[in-house]
Ligand SMILES: [Zn+2]
């Protein structure tokens with residue numbers, strides 16, 4: 574009975590509102606954020622994720638402002654340790670090293686490679702005869 578009385582009370586309340594005519598139902602406009610507002614929100618969240626990951630010891634990047642590439646993909650970054658072992662780094666870090674943003678002392682920016690670069694053959698011409706003149710048979 575308690576439920577029924579509650580329903581009746583609600584119906585009464587609605588009737589009261591309808592009769593008064595003073596309360597117009599407010600139509601909530603859907604919030605459409607601009608692309609820029611959404612970009613800023615995502616960027617802020619990524620920075621907050623980097624801070625959390627770093628506080629937990631999971632973000633050891635090799636550039637001055639830690640990359641967002643790795644937090645976006647895995648939530649953590651270990652390219653500083655990898656780079657010290659001579660391993661490639663993520664695309665963003667490799668690019669930032671070319672812009673003088675590297676933060677590991679003793680590393681020559683020219684030696685920093687991205688995983689993409691590292692996956693390519695050392696000599697792109699090796700094993701390819703394209704564009705070369707036909708060998709003359711004699
Ligand atoms: Zn890095």
Ligand SMILES: [Zn+2]
Pocket residue numbers: 634640641642643644650652662663664665666
């Ligand atoms: Zn990275």
